[in-house]
Amino acid sequence: MTRSDKNPTPRGQSAVTVRGLVKHYGETKALDGVDLDVREGTVLGVLGPNGAGKTTLVRILSTLIQPDAGTAYVAGYDVLTQPRQLRRKIGLTGQYASVDEKLSGFENLYMIGRLLDLSKADSKKRANELLERFSLTEAAKRTAGTYSGGMRRRLDLAASMIGRPAVLYLDEPTTGLDPRTRNEVWDEVKSMRDDGVTVLLTTQYMEEAEQLASALTVIDRGRIIAEGQIAELKAKVGGRTLRIRPADPLQLRTMAADLDASGLTGLATATVDTETGTVIVPVQSDEQLTAIVGHLAAAGFALADIATELPSLDEVFLSLTGQKASAPQDAPARELEEAAV
Amino acid sequence: MSTATLPQQTPVEQPPLLNGEADGRIGLRANLRHTGALIRRNLLWIKKDPESMFDALLMPVVFTLLFVYVFGGSIGKAMGGGQDAYVQYVIPGMLAMMSMSIAQAVGTGFNEDFHKGIMDRFRSLPIGRGSVLFAKISVEIMRQLIAIAVLMLVAVLVGFDIESWPGLFAAVGLSVLFGSAVMWIFLVLGVTLKSPQSVQALGFLVMMPLQFGSSIFTPTQNMPGWLQNFTEYNPMSGLADAARGLMTTGHPVAHGLWVTLAWTVGLTVVMAPYAVYKFAKKS
Numbered sequence: 001m002t003r004s005d006k007n008p009t010p011r012g013q014s015a016v017t018v019r020g021l022v023k024h025y026g027e028t029k030a031l032d033g034v035d036l037d038v039r040e041g042t043v044l045g046v047l048g049p050n051g052a053g054k055t056t057l058v059r060i061l062s063t064l065i066q067p068d069a070g071t072a073y074v075a076g077y078d079v080l081t082q083p084r085q086l087r088r089k090i091g092l093t094g095q096y097a098s099v100d101e102k103l104s105g106f107e108n109l110y111m112i113g114r115l116l117d118l119s120k121a122d123s124k125k126r127a128n129e130l131l132e133r134f135s136l137t138e139a140a141k142r143t144a145g146t147y148s149g150g151m152r153r154r155l156d157l158a159a160s161m162i163g164r165p166a167v168l169y170l171d172e173p174t175t176g177l178d179p180r181t182r183n184e185v186w187d188e189v190k191s192m193r194d195d196g197v198t199v200l201l202t203t204q205y206m207e208e209a210e211q212l213a214s215a216l217t218v219i220d221r222g223r224i225i226a227e228g229q230i231a232e233l234k235a236k237v238g239g240r241t242l243r244i245r246p247a248d249p250l251q252l253r254t255m256a257a258d259l260d261a262s263g264l265t266g267l268a269t270a271t272v273d274t275e276t277g278t279v280i281v282p283v284q285s286d287e288q289l290t291a292i293v294g295h296l297a298a299a300g301f302a303l304a305d306i307a308t309e310l311p312s313l314d315e316v317f318l319s320l321t322g323q324k325a326s327a328p329q330d331a332p333a334r335e336l337e338e339a340a341v
Numbered sequence: 342m343s344t345a346t347l348p349q350q351t352p353v354e355q356p357p358l359l360n361g362e363a364d365g366r367i368g369l370r371a372n373l374r375h376t377g378a379l380i381r382r383n384l385l386w387i388k389k390d391p392e393s394m395f396d397a398l399l400m401p402v403v404f405t406l407l408f409v410y411v412f413g414g415s416i417g418k419a420m421g422g423g424q425d426a427y428v429q430y431v432i433p434g435m436l437a438m439m440s441m442s443i444a445q446a447v448g449t450g451f452n453e454d455f456h457k458g459i460m461d462r463f464r465s466l467p468i469g470r471g472s473v474l475f476a477k478i479s480v481e482i483m484r485q486l487i488a489i490a491v492l493m494l495v496a497v498l499v500g501f502d503i504e505s506w507p508g509l510f511a512a513v514g515l516s517v518l519f520g521s522a523v524m525w526i527f528l529v530l531g532v533t534l535k536s537p538q539s540v541q542a543l544g545f546l547v548m549m550p551l552q553f554g555s556s557i558f559t560p561t562q563n564m565p566g567w568l569q570n571f572t573e574y575n576p577m578s579g580l581a582d583a584a585r586g587l588m589t590t591g592h593p594v595a596h597g598l599w600v601t602l603a604w605t606v607g608l609t610v611v612m613a614p615y616a617v618y619k620f621a622k623k624s
Contacts, residue, residue, distance in 0.1 A: 062465040084366065087467040098458030102386050114378035115468050117371060143389065159462065 015040045015167050015198040016061065021070035023056050023222075030056040031067070032222035038167070043189075043199040045213030045230075047206065053222040054202035055095065058171045061200070062092045075166040088116075091160030091168040095175055099155050101145035105136050108144055109158055116163040130158040134188060150181030157188055168192065170201045174208060186211055240308045242289060243278040247302035255279050255301055264292050283308070367469045375468040379476030387480075397443055397484045401492035405435055408558060409499050416559055425500055432496040433584035434557035436512060437577055439488045440520030441552065445544040447481045448527030449537040455623070470621045478524050485520050489513055508587035515587075515601060519580050522605040525612035532619045557581045576604035 016038035023031040031053045038044040048054050059065045061074055063083040072079040075089035092098070099108045106127050113123025131140045134154040139147060144155055153173060160168055170189065174182040189212050193199060203209050209216055209230070216233055218226040226233060246255050256270040256279045268282045283289045289308070296303060367375075387393055408431050409424065417427035454460050463473050493501075493509075503509050527544060534540045554568060555561075555577035561569050572578045579600030586594030 062461075064461060064464055084467055087465060090465065092462065092465045094458045094461055096458040098460075098462040100382060100459050101457065102389055103382065107382075107385060111378050111382050112462075112466070114381075115375050115463075115466050117374070117467075156458075 013039060015075055016044075016200055017071075017073045018057075018061070019071050021057070021060065021072060022068045023053075023060060023065070024068055029053075029222045031060075031070075033070070034219065034222070034224055036217050036224070036227070038198055038200050039215075040198050041196045042215065043193050043201055043213045045209035045216045046200065046202045046219055047204070047209050047216055048202075048219040049204060051221075052219045054219060055171055056222075057219075058092070058094075058169045058200070058202060062090055062169055063087060088163065089166045091163065091165035093153075093156045093160045093168070093170050093173055095172045099144050099152060099159055102143060104141050104143055105131060105147070105155050105158075106140040108155060109162060112159050112162045118162075126162055130161055134158045148181070149177050150184050153177065153181070153185050154188060157185070157192075161192070165197070167198045167200065170199060172202055172204065175204065182208075240283050240289075240310060242281045242283045242292065243273075243276070243305075243307045243309065244281070244292075244296065244303060245276070245278045245305040247304040249277045251301060252277065252279060255296065258299055258301075259292065259295070262295050264288065264295055278305075367467070372469045372472055375472040376475045376479065379473055380479050383476060383480040394484070394487070396446060397488040398491055400442060401435065401439060401488050402495050404438065405432070405492065405495045405499060408435075412558070420560065428496070428499055428501050429589050430560075430585070431558060432492070432501045433512060433588050434555075434581040435492055435496075436489060436516050436584045436588075437519075437555075437580035438552055438557050439492055440485060440516040440580065441523055441548055441577065443485045443488050444481060444520045444523040445527055445541070445548060446484070447477055447524045448531035448540040448544055451477055451528055451531035452534060452537045452540045455532070460623075464621075471617050474528055474616060474620060477528070478521055481524055482517055482521055485517055486513075489516070502589075504589045505587065508589075512584035512587040515583060515598070516580055519576065519601050519605045522608040522612070525608060525616050528616040529612055529619055532616065532623055551575055551577045555581060574600060576601055579604065 014037045016036070018034055018036045021031050021034040022029075034053070034057060036044065036046070046054050046057065056065070060067050061072055061079060063079055063086055066080065074086050077083075077086040077089065079086060100111070103111065109127035109130055110123050113126050114120070118126060128137075128140075131137045134157060136151060136155060136158065139151060144152060147155065157170075157173070173189065174185050177185065186208070189199065189201070193212065199212075201209070201212055214229065216227065216230050217224055218233075244255070246252060252272050252274065256272050259265055259270040259279065259281060265281050266284065266288070271280045272278075273280055281292060283292065293303075293306065409428055413424040413427040413431070417423045417425070417430075420426050420430065460473075464470075493503075497503070526547075527540070530540050530543060534543065555572050555575045557577055561572045561578070564572065579597040582592065582597030583594055583601050584597075586592040586597060
């Protein structure tokens, strides 16, 4: 294909430029004409359900597989014709921690330093630096196989950072982690983002994209179905979510049932969120909001808190694709979304 | 990050000096360094899991004792000697056998790597595709040499007489050479097959007829004609015969040597590029 002098990337702007990328596996179109740009020093979230083509995209951009059609440039290098140069510019953290479980944390990082042509002394120094940064110094000498899920993911991130990559791919970095561990990984990604690393993040979790990314590309069945800044995408969907917290948590279900019976929730239904102790009602207008609060007061419910929120990205995705994004979702959410759009 | 609509112009920190040439080609020295780093990885595995050396340490002991004391008396008698004659016969055969039996482990170990994300990391690093393979082969050659050292120790203990020391070293060199050629087959199996178990099963299936349908354990003249034809060009016979000729007196070297070298070159020329190709394409 073309050399970098014909590179369509505007200089210093786009760290990753993808045009018309296609990859088929037999009848399955893993990628069916994908375009995207990741600007230098930003985090682009690529959001989509399982099988949307996210991992295929990352594998092509890390030169692990070749596309059937289309072009992709990373840090100015063509994935097809300049894979060797490109590999010096990228870091990859996959869905499955790509560290050697039989080696210790230090040995893993040291080995990668040596593979990246650092001297023995520099490899050692860099390994210790990164162990420190990712809070793994205590566990440096332990076999990675004995690490917890979060530690392993952090070691994986550290391994990706050894060569100071210009572009970092994070392929579902928190899939399978518990919420506390997920937050640890998020903190690390945020600090890398703040250091100016360009990140392409794939995720199934809206919350994750919202936390880490500034711009978002929504992908489904190998096609891009929406893209833009996160705030823009949320504004597109419109509507708000009302969260009501009764003073007495035992009233959660009665309150939800009462609201449903009142007809004030429109086509949607009130859902109970036991985790936050709130009842969630989608609202379309200020009048509806006022009516609901008035009704609850008249019915004698004591309220501890009322808040409205912009729709979550789950809801954004639902309205864009007409299907659920990630697996577990309450059935009413679909109705809620159909009502909202 | 609400201000991220403006592209940040801060240049990403330049990477430390990397020795790759401008076109990204990886030089010989870099390749050696990468292979060295990966060899170190495989040696650390052994250090942490010494049990993985059991095959190299115990196989030569068990097989030698088994064949010498169970079959040695009868076969030796049929050969016109006794157990001592059989020891002189079977030890060079054992050397040939070790070259293949130890080589098999390379495939299973390699296959296991593919089930971990680590292989993706290696393949996305700016290192030569071959260095991962060469590192594995280098470590297996070390394991082979250890197995051979154990074998020779047991051999001497059961009464083997090393009639020619230069011959011994030549035979060891030949069997390591052939063993490393065989490793390419197991590397291809390791890349191609789905699980380490299937690599092991198929490897076993290939190895058994080659090892037993040969002159390793017993002279071939009493085998049926068709089997004799097979054994004549079986590289295991070739290697066993050549080793026998080199280490002891009274056995011809030439035919076995040629058969072994032909197989070694043939396997390496065909299988090594194929293994590297399969490895690079594996997705």
